[in-house]
Amino acid sequence: MLKIDTRLTEYLLKFVPFGILLFTLSLANVGFAEVSASLSTSRVEAGEPITINGVITPGEEINIAISSQTTFSPEKAAGPKEKLHLTNVAKSWEFERDTTIPYLYYIVTSNPESYGYIIDKAFGGAFFFSGLYKTEMLKLKRWEEIPDSAKSALAPIKTESQWNFLRYAHEVPFGINTIGKERTCRGKVIIFSRCVVTDYQNESEYWNKGTEIYLDKKTGRFSATFTTFRHTSPNTKFDVYVNGKNIGSYILKPKGFWLSRGWRYINPAVITLGAIVAGTIYSMVGASGGLLMAAFQVMFIGTAGPLGVNGANVLKPSNLPLVFFAPLSGLYRYWFKERRLALPVALAFGIGLFIGSFWIGPPLSAKHLNLTVYKPWLGIIVLIMALRTLYELSPRAMKKRKSVKEITEKFSQESKKAKEEGRKIKLGRAKTIKFSLFDYRFSFWGEEFRINIALFLFLGIFIGIVNASFGIGGGFLMVPVMTMLGGLPMYVAVPISLFASTFGCVAGVAGYMRMGYYPDLWIVLAIVAGGLIGGLLGSRFQHYFSEKQLKTALAIILLFLVFRFLGIEIWV
Numbered sequence: 196m197l198k199i200d201t202r203l204t205e206y207l208l209k210f211v212p213f214g215i216l217l218f219t220l221s222l223a224n225v226g227f228a229e230v231s232a233s234l235s236t237s238r239v240e241a242g243e244p245i246t247i248n249g250v251i252t253p254g255e256e257i258n259i260a261i262s263s264q265t266t267f268s269p270e271k272a273a274g275p276k277e278k279l280h281l282t283n284v285a286k287s288w289e290f291e292r293d294t295t296i297p298y299l300y301y302i303v304t305s306n307p308e309s310y311g312y313i314i315d316k317a318f319g320g321a322f323f324f325s326g327l328y329k330t331e332m333l334k335l336k337r338w339e340e341i342p343d344s345a346k347s348a349l350a351p352i353k354t355e356s357q358w359n360f361l362r363y364a365h366e367v368p369f370g371i372n373t374i375g376k377e378r379t380c381r382g383k384v385i386i387f388s389r390c391v392v393t394d395y396q397n398e399s400e401y402w403n404k405g406t407e408i409y410l411d412k413k414t415g416r417f418s419a420t421f422t423t424f425r426h427t428s429p430n431t432k433f434d435v436y437v438n439g440k441n442i443g444s445y446i447l448k449p450k451g452f453w454l455s456r457g458w459r460y461i462n463p464a465v466i467t468l469g470a471i472v473a474g475t476i477y478s479m480v481g482a483s484g485g486l487l488m489a490a491f492q493v494m495f496i497g498t499a500g501p502l503g504v505n506g507a508n509v510l511k512p513s514n515l516p517l518v519f520f521a522p523l524s525g526l527y528r529y530w531f532k533e534r535r536l537a538l539p540v541a542l543a544f545g546i547g548l549f550i551g552s553f554w555i556g557p558p559l560s561a562k563h564l565n566l567t568v569y570k571p572w573l574g575i576i577v578l579i580m581a582l583r584t585l586y587e588l589s590p591r592a593m594k595k596r597k598s599v600k601e602i603t604e605k606f607s608q609e610s611k612k613a614k615e616e617g618r619k620i621k622l623g624r625a626k627t628i629k630f631s632l633f634d635y636r637f638s639f640w641g642e643e644f645r646i647n648i649a650l651f652l653f654l655g656i657f658i659g660i661v662n663a664s665f666g667i668g669g670g671f672l673m674v675p676v677m678t679m680l681g682g683l684p685m686y687v688a689v690p691i692s693l694f695a696s697t698f699g700c701v702a703g704v705a706g707y708m709r710m711g712y713y714p715d716l717w718i719v720l721a722i723v724a725g726g727l728i729g730g731l732l733g734s735r736f737q738h739y740f741s742e743k744q745l746k747t748a749l750a751i752i753l754l755f756l757v758f759r760f761l762g763i764e765i766w767v
Contacts, residue, residue, distance in 0.1 A: 232417075232442040234435060240450040241460065242425035244405065246418060247303075251438055253415040257408065258348035259303040260436040261421060264444070265502070267298040267374055269360075273503035275711060276561040277373050284367075290360035297351055298502055299375055299431070300361060300390065303421050305410050307393045309345035311335045313400070318384050321571030321761045332379075332387045333402060335362045350436035365390045368567040372506045376458055376499040377424045383494060384762055385567075392421070423447060426459050426499070456509050456715035458499035466496060466721035474521035474729020477670065479737045480749045481689030483756075484729075485668030485696075486577065488517045488722065490756055493570065498718070507566040511666025512707040513714035513722070518668035519700035521726035522693030525734030529690035534624035536690040537637050540681075543648045544695035547655015548662060548669055549702040555656075556663025557706035564664055573665050574760030576672075581753035583675050588746055602640050602684045603742050610741075620738045622686055639687050646681050654680075655695065663703035668696045671753070685742045 232249025239245045247259055269281035270292045282292055302310055311333045317326030338346075338355040352358055364370040365388040371378060378385045379402050387402075394408040405422025429449035435442055451460035469491040477484020492498045492510050500509035530536040564572065586592055606622075613620045623640025635646045654676055658669035670692040677688040704714065737745070757763075 230437050230440040230442065232437045232440075234443050234445055237443070237445050238448050239423060239445055240448045241423055241427050241429070242450055244420050244422045245445055246420045247435060247437065247442070248418050249416075249437060249442070251415045251417060254412050255415065255438065256306040256309070257304065257410050257417045257419065258306070258309075258345060258438055259419055259421075260348060260350040260352075260439075261301040261303065262297040262351050262434050262436070263299040264432045264434060265298050266295045267502060268293050268295040271503060272373070273501060273711075274373075274505060274508055274561070276508070277503055277505055279562075280369065280565075281373070284363070284369075285360075288359050288363045290356045290363070294356045294360045296357050296361050296364065298364075299377070299424065299427060299433075300352070301421065302349070302391045303406060303408065303419050304348075304391060304393055305408050305417075306345075307333065307391050307398070309342055310391045316386055318381060318386060319762050321574060325762075327763065328381070328384075330381050330386060331400060333391055333400070334387075335365065335390065348436070348439045350439055350441070351434070361390070364388070369505065369565050372499065372566045373503065376426065376502075376506075378497075383759075389424075425450075426497070428458065429453050452717075454496075454498075454715050454717050456501055456504075456713060457496060457513070457718050458501055458506075458509075459497050461496055463717050463721040466491075466718055467725040469495065470517055470521075470722045470725020471729040471732070472725075473517060474726040475733040475736065476729075476748070476752065477517070477521050477668075477726075478525035478693065478730040478733025479689070479740070480685070480745050481670050481674045481692035483671050483749060483752050484521055484726075485514060485518050485662075485666070486573075486671055486756055487752065489514050489573070489665065489667045490759055492718075494759065496718070498715070504712070505565045507564060507569045508561050508707070508712040509715055510566070511560065511663070512704050512712055513718040514666040515663075515668070515700045515703045516714070516719050517722045517726045518662075518670070518696045519726075520723045521730040521733075522697060524727060524731040526690065526693050526697075528734045529693070533622055535622060535639070535687060536694060537625045537627075537639075537644075537646075537687060538694075539627070539630060539635050539648055540646050540651060540677075541691040541694040543652040544655040544658070544669075544673060544691060545698035547652045547657075548659035548695055548699035551656040551659020551661075552663040552699040552702035553659075553706045556660045556703060557710055557712075559660065560664035560666075561707070561710060561712060569665065570760045571762070573667070574757050574762075576661065576665075577753050577760060578757045580671050580675055581750055581757055583679065584746055584750040584753065587675075587678060588743060588750070601642055602686070605640055606686075606741055622738070625687060639684070644681065644683060644687070646683075650680075651676075659699050659702065662696075662699040663706055666703065669699050670696050674749075685745050686737075689737070 230251050235246040272278035313331050314334050316330050316332040319327035338358045364374040371388045375388050377388050379387055379389050389402050392403050392406040395403040395406050407420040409418045427447050432446045434444045452462055473484045473487040498506055498510040500506040626638050628636040632649050633647050635648050658672045662669040673692045674688050677683045
């Protein structure tokens with residue numbers, strides 16, 4: 196009996212402590228690392244909410260990482276200029292060329308203070324007078340400032356280099372417009388990109404909209420609802436991690452018509468309507484069509500470009516086709532039916548535009564004019580043109596241009612006579628008097644004009660650079676140059692501008708494509724359709740407006756764009 200007891204004692208001493216240890220570890224595992232959670236759906240439409248329900252360790256904060264399976268690194272950038280730019284900034288932001296992050300990444304948390312802090316942010320105005328308005332933003336902490344418990348919940352973001360690249364992609368406009376494309380704005384001004392979000396009911400900052408969190412710390416039960424980015428590309432797949440544990444994934448279904456290079460959901464019919472308005476104005480005044488279409492893309496379409504390409508490098512080549520197709524119907528009327536085209540002047544401008552738009556403008560623009568820099572510089576150019584156009588409406592300027600004054604009076608007389616006789620207005624025709632490279636002369640409605648064609652060729656090269664750099668056509672520069680330096684009336688300047696702009700359009704698009712920057716096909720088709728209709732309408736409407744009315748309209752449009760592009764107002 197004693198022997199049996201001894202064996203039993205030895206058995207208990209050997210195995211029972213091990214069992215107790217296993218039991219204790221099991222309890223510890225439940226207490227510290229067990230997460231049970233599920234997703235409300237495996238498929239959700241872009242821009243719609245998804246809910247995560249479950250249980251975590253009682254007393255802990257909830258940290259949910261929502262990470263796209265599609266990743267990005269500087270060396271993967273599709274645009275050559277973007278790859279170079281990201282490589283150059285990598286050192287100052289302390290990440291590497293091969294540092295890889297999810298291209299869309301969010302942290303839904305009950306404790307945002309672990310990952311960032313709220314700061315005051317000045318915004319509005321161009322780079323030379325920024326800070327017209329004030330708001331707040333959530334600035335991400337540096338890696339060493341994040342608690343270890345919060346770092347463990349970041350899941351696919353595991354290193355300091357990844358976190359630094361993530362900070363760049365969410366706080367620097369170039370990074371936002373090249374990688375994530377999600378712009379958290381005040382008005383139309385980008386402040387930063389959404390990354391760390393919390394319950395909107397408790398913390399009602401604008402970046403938390405669409406996020407709801409319920410957490411019972413006593414039981415560990417939680418529910419979190421997160422609204423997906425409206426313009427996330429179709430079929431993007433996201434992994435979801437709750438406090439570091441992968442609890443599943445979901446995929447985004449498309450919601451609307453997706454522009455594969457514009458990187459936005461939008462009905463092409465909306466783009467066509469915008470192009471009709473821009474094309475009509477362009478055909479009437481010979482300028483601002485490209486400017487208006489560029490503004491439309493920035494403000495309403497939000498052209499963003501595919502992953503790894505800055506939005507500006509898709510916007511520009513997509514915009515230029517308006518400058519080619521909108522003038523066609525108008526040009527036919529101006530050139531063949533009404534004989535108002537001074538062809539030698541138009542060819543000089545056209546050749547100059549081709550040179551500047553193909554060889555110089557695209558590489559210069561792709562390197563230096565990203566979407567952030569693009570708008571204020573465009574605003575400066577537009578402001579100069581608007582002020583000059585307003586000056587030309589002054590009595591002093593009109594007095595200097597006697598020939599234009601005479602034509603304006605003739606237009607008034609012809610308009611009155613046509614109305615009395617119930618017929619259309621008949622304008623004069625452009626007739627060559629003398630042809631020379633430095634002294635070209637022609638007459639229009641009985642008035643003689645003298646032009647230095649060589650000078651206009653040189654000016655055309657400069658305008659071509661601006662045309663391709665901004666993707667807006669050169670009419671807004673050509674028309675003021677012709678009325679200023681050549682003393683030409685709008686009725687002659689407009690046909691010349693429309694003709695020459697077609698050269699710049701073809702060269703500009705070809706120049707961008709040569710570098711690997713392609714337009715969005717659907718934006719182009721919508722612009723072509725709208726431009727053709729608008730061009731036809733504009734050429735018919737021009738007869739009903741005087742020189743002064745056309746210039747006044749041009750000046751108003753330009754001033755509106757100045758406010759928009761310089762960020763002086765945020766309400767448009």
